[in-house]
């Protein structure tokens with residue numbers, strides 16, 4: 299685990315929240331990206347070294363639609379940057395954490411991602427992400 303790479307926030311309406319977070323942070327989002335496999339549209343903000351990812355469900359399936367229905371808008375996950383996601387998955391499994399996808403998948407923002415089940419991490423969904431922009 300290295301630093302926190304970003305914090306993910308589930309929102310109902312990405313356009314509305316893009317405007318809200320632009321006002322809050324004083325900068326506009328620098329990209330929007332759909333991740334069809336996750337049924338989400340994302341936008342990213344950067345302030346200093348910190349990034350915020352907003353996530354909107356693009357249909358009624360997928361984890362963000364589920365989350366919004368159960369909990370409403372709010373913090374959805376904390377993402378940590380890792381150098382070697384496969385090694386980190388193995389390490390966390392040995393430590394007793396439940397990994398939601400043991401095979402890393404392609405996430406937004408040129409990342410390979412894997413998630414730790416919130417039941418094994420005090421109710422917080424943890425994303426591991428490895429930057430693969432240089433390899434693509």
Ligand code: CO
Pocket residue numbers: 304305306351375377425
């Ligand atoms: Co994320």
